Amino acid sequence: MTSTAPETPATASTAPGRPASSAALIPRPRALKVLGGTFVIGPHVGVRGPEPAAGLAREVLGLTGSGGGIELRLTDDANLGDEGYRLLVRPDSVEATAATTVGLGWAVQSLRQLHLDGVIPCVEIEDRPRLAWRGSLLDVARHWFSMSFLYRYVDLLAMHKLNVLHLHLTDDQGWRVQIQRYPLLTEIGGHRTGSATAHAEDSPLDAVPHEGCYTQDELRALVAYGERRGVQIMPEIDTPGHVQAALAAYPHLGNDPGCTLSVRRHWGISRHVLNVSEESVRFVCDVLDEISDVFPFGFVHIGGDEVPPDEWAASAIAAERIVAEGLSGPEMLAGWWAGRLTTHLRGLGRRAAIWDETLDFGLSGDPLVFAWQGAHRVGQALAAGAEVVAAPYEFTYLDWREATTPHEPPAIAGDLPLSVVQGYEPPAGVLGLQGQLWSEYLGTPQAVEWRAFPRLTAIAENGWSDNPAEPDDFRARLSVHLGRLDRMGVNYRPPDTGTDRGDARPEEGTDG
Numbered sequence: 001m002t003s004t005a006p007e008t009p010a011t012a013s014t015a016p017g018r019p020a021s022s023a024a025l026i027p028r029p030r031a032l033k034v035l036g037g038t039f040v041i042g043p044h045v046g047v048r049g050p051e052p053a054a055g056l057a058r059e060v061l062g063l064t065g066s067g068g069g070i071e072l073r074l075t076d077d078a079n080l081g082d083e084g085y086r087l088l089v090r091p092d093s094v095e096a097t098a099a100t101t102v103g104l105g106w107a108v109q110s111l112r113q114l115h116l117d118g119v120i121p122c123v124e125i126e127d128r129p130r131l132a133w134r135g136s137l138l139d140v141a142r143h144w145f146s147m148s149f150l151y152r153y154v155d156l157l158a159m160h161k162l163n164v165l166h167l168h169l170t171d172d173q174g175w176r177v178q179i180q181r182y183p184l185l186t187e188i189g190g191h192r193t194g195s196a197t198a199h200a201e202d203s204p205l206d207a208v209p210h211e212g213c214y215t216q217d218e219l220r221a222l223v224a225y226g227e228r229r230g231v232q233i234m235p236e237i238d239t240p241g242h243v244q245a246a247l248a249a250y251p252h253l254g255n256d257p258g259c260t261l262s263v264r265r266h267w268g269i270s271r272h273v274l275n276v277s278e279e280s281v282r283f284v285c286d287v288l289d290e291i292s293d294v295f296p297f298g299f300v301h302i303g304g305d306e307v308p309p310d311e312w313a314a315s316a317i318a319a320e321r322i323v324a325e326g327l328s329g330p331e332m333l334a335g336w337w338a339g340r341l342t343t344h345l346r347g348l349g350r351r352a353a354i355w356d357e358t359l360d361f362g363l364s365g366d367p368l369v370f371a372w373q374g375a376h377r378v379g380q381a382l383a384a385g386a387e388v389v390a391a392p393y394e395f396t397y398l399d400w401r402e403a404t405t406p407h408e409p410p411a412i413a414g415d416l417p418l419s420v421v422q423g424y425e426p427p428a429g430v431l432g433l434q435g436q437l438w439s440e441y442l443g444t445p446q447a448v449e450w451r452a453f454p455r456l457t458a459i460a461e462n463g464w465s466d467n468p469a470e471p472d473d474f475r476a477r478l479s480v481h482l483g484r485l486d487r488m489g490v491n492y493r494p495p496d497t498g499t500d501r502g503d504a505r506p507e508e509g510t511d512g
């Protein structure tokens with residue numbers, strides 16, 4: 001399972017008979033003026049400017065020339081912020097300016113969208129994002145995906161100016177990241193002998209083994225690939241619940257060490273959680289030490305969602321801990337866990353990110369709160385004084401089906417049409433917006449792309465664009481943008497149910 005960055009990114013290729021180039025960008029820039037005329041990327045056109053933006057331009061625009069033509073420049077214009085850029089395309093030159101190489105990278109992604117068959121329409125753009133965090137969660141725990149697909153996915157995020165990949169690495173149904181100090185996490189926790197075919201606790205199992213994990217070196221290479229594209233990778237180690245795969249490997253971390261667990265095959269939530277011993281805290285801290293070494297991003301997500309307190313209610317160690325900490329009951333031990341891990345991460349120079357259950361157990365240590373349990377939780381988290389990423393399920397859970405059509409593949413819930421995602425306006429004051437792709441029913445890259453696109457383009461737009469577009473304006477740009485996705489071979493779900501390829505299923509098959 002070794003993999004390196006692909007030499008050719010998922011970039012637009014040329015094909016005869018394509019529609020004319022268009023200035024219809026997603027996300028919509030703050031200001032865009034079509035000037036008339038075109039810039040042609042001839043064989044001698046090259047790029048000058050700082051790395052990694054210049055290299056990125058060569059890559060995604062397929063530049064072969066060593067001359068000039070495209071100029072990328074850093075400026076000290078404070079109006080552009082950390083990610084803004086200006087772009088001026090004229091018949092004889094392309095100039096992009098930004099205060100950072102990240103901003104220059106977004107200018108390059110705009111050129112990538114504008115360019116068709118080597119022709120770029122002349123435009124003047126001034127652009128910057130409204131939200132600092134524009135994220136996409138991918139659950140690689142319920143299903144493992146190949147490194148080559150992760151590269152492709154990061155590249156697709158970058159193309160839409162999404163800047164964080166939230167990698168959900170561990171859960172009841174699989175542990176996917178190598179931890180040197182605890183090799184059984186992947187040796188045992190990275191395999192399951194089958195998967196449920198539906199969501200109910202008593203659903204039939206398919207008896208198809210599923211396995212996979214990522215070495216630390218593979219993930220470091222992915223981090224470097226993302227960094228070059230302005231996409232940071234936030235790892236999630238889900239604790240103190242959603243840990244059955246870890247408990248299958250190291251039963252002494254559970255509340256009943258005599259109980260032998262296997263990696264969970266059913267979906268839903270395991271009732272087995274970490275015990276509250278110092279040894280278990282040490283274990284998670286050791287894991288976080290290695291994770292922080294692999295992922296340089298400032299945030300590490302520690303989970304904190306859906307923690308059944310039943311085992312703690314029956315545990316003598318938990319009873320002692322509750323008394324010692326002056327807690328009101330076993331469920332509050334989830335907050336105690338969050339506090340311990342938040343403090344440990346602070347010692348590593350990182351900030352904890354955590355699901356919004358933490359609002360009910362005490363907001364200790366200033367974590368970044370991911371409000372998922374409905375849009376009202378976004379408001380509650382803000383009111384509690386937290387920094388917040390809006391991830392409410394009824395607007396951003398892209399694993400939900402878009403609509404119910406006769407041949408729609410199974411999904412955990414629905415319906416969540418594109419129009420609803422597009423219509424979500426996160427409240428003022430949030431740090432960001434994020435789309436979620438839980439993968440219980442996403443077994444292949446094709447299935448991921450089917451659910452992600454085009455709804456993730458609406459998340460990108462609402463995260464970036466200052467005045468969210470009217471639905472008709474968004475749809476008009478999307479119709480052009482779908483051509484770009486077609487040329488990249490993205491298995492998107494046609495936005496209008498039952499038309500075009502609307503009844504097509506994501507292809508079955510093995511992960512790329």
Ligand code: ACM
Nearest residue numbers: 305306355372438
């Ligand atoms: C979650 O959906 N359990 C965060």
